[in-house]
Amino acid sequence: MxxxxxxxxxxxxxxxxxxxxxxxxxxxxxxxxxxxxxxxxxxxxxxxxxxxxxxxxxxxxxxxxxxxxxxxxxxxxxxxSEAPTEEAILQLKQKSLRELAQTYLEDAARMGFSAQEARAEVDRLCETGNHTGENA
Amino acid sequence: MxxxxxxxxxxxxxxxxxxxxxxxxxxxxxxxxxxxxxxxxxxxxxxxxxxxxxxxxxxxxxxxxxxxxxxxxxxxxxxxSEAPTEEAILQLKQKSLRELAQTYLEDAARMGFSAQEARAEVDRLCETGNHTGENA
DNA sequence: TCCCAATTTGTATCATTGTATCATTGTACG
DNA sequence: CGTACAATGATACAATGATACAAATTGGGA
Missing domain, CATH: 1.10.10.10 (Winged helix-like DNA-binding domain superfamily/Winged helix DNA-binding domain)
Structure with a gap:
């Protein structure tokens, strides 16, 4: 209530x-x-x-x-709001960019995509500027 | 179950x-x-x-x-569903890869990296072949 | 085996809640 | 006065929740 x-x-x-x-x-x-x-x-x-x-x-x-x-x-x-959402951010910060990228490639691989395909998708997003998350 | x-x-x-x-x-x-x-x-x-x-x-x-x-x-x-069409699966995978890549770029952005940096990291991993998941 | 009631599962309908869009009001400024 | 702008209001709408319902399954008992 x-x-x-x-x-x-x-x-x-x-x-x-x-x-x-x-x-x-x-x-x-x-x-x-x-x-x-x-x-x-x-x-x-x-x-x-x-x-x-x-x-x-x-x-x-x-x-x-x-x-x-x-x-x-x-x-x-x-x-x-629940106490500062710093936790999620902290967790993120503890990971390196390399780990993040590695995870991405692994996830893609699990779905059957080659590293090249995954890489190409990132390229595409970078060029269209569609990565800014304006959907949120 | x-x-x-x-x-x-x-x-x-x-x-x-x-x-x-x-x-x-x-x-x-x-x-x-x-x-x-x-x-x-x-x-x-x-x-x-x-x-x-x-x-x-x-x-x-x-x-x-x-x-x-x-x-x-x-x-x-x-x-x-049993045996979804190949076409449906293909569309699914494409959509999922895009989302995966988008999430990756967003996470990287939250960590303070630019899209270009994130892209470069993927490139690096692809070239060193370090994406095969030996880090678990 | 067969029947039937209880249970489990998804569905339909409507109420609740916040949002988007536009209209109205009021006020400051020329 | 008239225009421009911000604040507020009215209305229609999208997402979620509560409740009652329909369909399928399950498990005893005859």
Missing amino acids: PVKLDFQLDFRSGVPIYTQIAEELRRKIASGQLKPGDQLPTVRELATELRINFNTVSRAYRVLDEVRLISTQTGRGTYI | PVKLDFQLDFRSGVPIYTQIAEELRRKIASGQLKPGDQLPTVRELATELRINFNTVSRAYRVLDEVRLISTQTGRGTYI
Whole structure:
């Protein structure tokens, strides 16, 4: 069940509502009132409570999602992010580029591709610039 | 008994969960880790393991069922299709190789390497013939 | 062996949740 | 005034979840 968020908006301050919401959540996360894994109210719930449009809440959530403080997932809800995802990055960093490349060639080989084919595929991707992961 | 499928979901990637599951299965089929006749976990088993709703697994299975890669039958279970056409396999493999290469470049990028550096490393390995996997 | 009820398995339908797109409002600036 | 822009709202939509259902299997008991 989502955590309870009670805070007030100041409609006259000139500070955008979505900013006020984002800042308030930031404070609660920083202070530990909100912990990793906690589920935030749905955009509609919080919007109703604050008597605003749920798109405004959605925008506030998006701001925090972009800096990885929370994680929003369509159909699932919004959650405080788990402790820094540095772990995965650390694991990656512990591997050398050589090992990474080796693993790639091995995986390709398991699928029946020759090293040359695997190499050609990397070439192709490098040239089309399709490696930047803009699908994420 | 159903085969064991162990893989991770990325809830933050923006890629729908059902797509992630379908793609992962595609890879395993392409690489031969899953063979014709193999029984996949039931929608509920896999859903429990991945901590998602079984309808999401069902949707992933449906995607693959529609292209005849697997066969789902109410009351019986889900199985890898017998003898998919060579053409289908070829397409699968091409797609999988591209994804594999893309993942490699992305991982390398996260480690701070440019696409060109990653490409060069593959070239080096190809030339020294060090890709045969003696490092395990 | 046969029957039937319980169980297991996937499916259909709808509710829930966040997102994308565009319209509306308000305000600053010329 | 009128334009331009940001903030907010309305609406339609995609992904996921909850629930009830249908089809196949299973296992006793007659």
